[in-house]
Amino acid sequence: MYRSLLLNVTSFFIFQLIMVTAYSQGNIHPQSTQYEWPTDKLVKEKLEKWQDQKFGMIIHWGLYAVPGIIESWALCSEDWINRDSTKSYDDFKKWYWGLQKDFNPAHFDPDAWARAGKEAGMRYLVFTTKHHDGFAMFDTKQSDFSIAKGPFAGNPKADVAKYVFDAFRKQGFMIGAYFSKPDWHSEYYWWPKYATPNRNNNYDIKKNPWRWNQFKQYTYNQIGELMHHYGSIDILWLDGGWVRPRETVNEEVLSWGAPIPDWSQDIDIPSIAAMARQAQPGLLVVDRTVHGPYENYQTPEQRIPAKQLDHPWESCMTLANNWGYVPNDRFKSAAQVIHSLIEVVAKGGNLLLGIGPKPDGTLPAMAVERLAEIGQWMRVNGDAIYNTRITPNYNDGAVYFTQNNTTNTRYALVCLKENESFPSAVTWHGNAPAKGTSIRLLQTGEKMAWTQEGDQTTVKISASVKKTGEQLPALVFAFTPAHE
Known part of the structure; x- marks a missing residue:
């Protein structure tokens, strides 16, 4: 969505306000x-x-x-574009094309x-x-x-x-x-x-x-x-x-x-x-x-x-x-x-x-x-992002899942709220780890303790990880998935 843009022009033009809203402009695909x-x-x-x-x-x-204005669209005469009403459209186009010299x-x-x-x-x-x-x-x-x-x-x-x-x-x-x-x-x-x-x-x-x-x-x-x-x-x-x-x-x-x-x-x-x-x-x-x-x-x-x-x-x-x-x-x-x-x-x-x-x-x-x-x-x-493909159950609340099919590694990507401290544990439903597999925190490589009850996986966050006090946007866990 475009917010209001302040159009800075030469002394020939006064400041102009171009209001552009995605829902009305028709140029968002x-x-x-x-x-x-x-x-x-x-x-x-x-x-x-x-x-x-x-x-x-x-x-x-x-x-x-x-x-410093919206790209190209100010030239277009459609009803979602507003230009300075005191200036003619032809003068505006001449000014815009003339920016080449600047x-x-x-x-x-x-x-x-x-x-x-x-x-x-x-x-x-x-x-x-x-x-x-x-x-x-x-x-x-x-x-x-x-x-x-x-x-x-x-x-x-x-x-x-x-x-x-x-x-x-x-x-x-x-x-x-x-x-x-x-x-x-x-x-x-x-x-x-x-x-x-x-x-x-x-x-x-x-x-x-x-x-x-x-x-x-x-x-x-x-x-x-x-x-x-x-x-x-x-x-x-x-x-x-x-x-x-x-x-x-x-x-x-x-x-x-x-x-x-x-x-x-x-x-x-x-x-x-x-x-x-x-x-x-x-x-x-x-x-x-x-x-x-x-x-x-x-x-x-x-x-x-x-x-x-x-x-x-x-x-x-x-x-x-x-x-x-x-x-x-x-x-x-x-x-x-x-x-x-x-x-x-x-x-x-x-x-x-x-x-x-x-x-x-x-x-x-x-x-x-x-x-x-x-x-x-x-x-x-990045291993949880690059070279991955979709998994059938890709989301559970704030947890998303990706899969590297070459290594048979599944990743649980846990989105944290901004300025949120480390949780003591994270849980998700579905995407069960294989029995006996380790769950690794991708950032440090450290193995995390985990339990499985029904279709719920609970991963305990270690004290050493919480002690860092870092504000991370997401935690990522890597594991071998159970056969689905």
């Missing part, structure tokens, strides 16, 4: 149970590897970081970003190469509207995406390229001949096929640049789910509340995927909400599904309240993130955590601090 498993052997192998990673970082960084991130340090992610225990990256506003964070040859063409052009790292991908690869991350299918800056998507009433393209494609074909080629070419000139890519993460074949519009899409045009905004994803996979064999294509062969995993946004799912998915959630950088944003605690990660993994998904770098190219200090705190817990408890 929910969860669907429709899924089609891939058939390509290399894609299936890549998908299995991705499911082992569990914890990733998504970075939103673009023109919107300069004034975006000069002289302290851009992708290696520091990658180290912070590694420190947190993250294992894959999704970087926003282009959001809906059309501003490319890579050196595209298809447009001059990019980070490499403004005041940052003379910097050795002006081709930002290249250096972000390289930095995270050096830290062992899988690499994902976020790419927006709509492009509100392109005259082939928002034709200047007409007004731009909403997120959709603003002309009848049936009557103007040439113009839409130009947009399809433009999109194909930009994705082609990313697939051929930016090293090894594991994931093509396509956003803007309203750009899709009209026959795929379903009740899920209609629930967003966004207008549906009378024509098909089909950009031929099969051709794009074939080209991309020729350059990047086994590439995961994530065409968000367009269920079928090109949605290799699903991406519920700012929420965790209510129940366990048996197909690949990730919850994309923000570390602060916003995807991009907003001054004085409120950050979640490390415990909140860890509890979300535990629940997501127990339900069969990955957690993709959103970070927004500042306009100067550095990460907010609070983001770095939170990532370090998360990493402290992950370093000693």
Whole structure:
């Protein structure tokens, strides 16, 4: 959910308040149970590897970081967006596009970003190469509207995406390229001949096929640049789910509340995927909400599904309240993130955590601090997260369960309330340990005394553990499960 954002503008504009609420904005993607498993052997192998990673970082960084506002959406004329009523929409767009001349991130340090992610225990990256506003964070040859063409052009790292991908690869991350299918800056998507009433393209494609074909080629070419000139890519993460074949519009899409045009905004994803996979064999294509062969995993946004799912998915959630950088944003605690990660993994998904770098190219200090705190817990408890899969009975109150099928080890992850001291004992129902097995506290390796009565397991917390006085977000116990 977005809270109110204060829009800092040049002296030409007064402060503007953009009120954005997830329940009314229609740009938060929910969860669907429709899924089609891939058939390509290399894609299936890549998908299995991705499911082992569990914890990733998504970075939103673009023109919107300069004034510190919601990413791209202020350009969109829908009823959930409020702009300064004393300024014309055309003047606002000119101001927004003009931010290109102000975006000069002289302290851009992708290696520091990658180290912070590694420190947190993250294992894959999704970087926003282009959001809906059309501003490319890579050196595209298809447009001059990019980070490499403004005041940052003379910097050795002006081709930002290249250096972000390289930095995270050096830290062992899988690499994902976020790419927006709509492009509100392109005259082939928002034709200047007409007004731009909403997120959709603003002309009848049936009557103007040439113009839409130009947009399809433009999109194909930009994705082609990313697939051929930016090293090894594991994931093509396509956003803007309203750009899709009209026959795929379903009740899920209609629930967003966004207008549906009378024509098909089909950009031929099969051709794009074939080209991309020729350059990047086994590439995961994530065409968000367009269920079928090109949605290799699903991406519920700012929420965790209510129940366990048996197909690949990730919850994309923000570390602060916003995807991009907003001054004085409120950050979640490390415990909140860890509890979300535990629940997501127990339900069969990955957690993709959103970070927004500042306009100067550095990460907010609070983001770095939170990532370090998360990493402290992950370093000693990561075995219960990475390389695990679901168990049939995944939850009992504050206790969640995961399983490493290779080692036949089950983990009980006990979420503790913030500032809660160590309990004397923890209990859970189901997921019984095998007779004679030891139950180990993962953090220390110490064996815990335990008893079994009926289907209830009780683990006594040793005095040596309680004596540390640490405030932990969760305790993790490892054991061999009884035969089920």
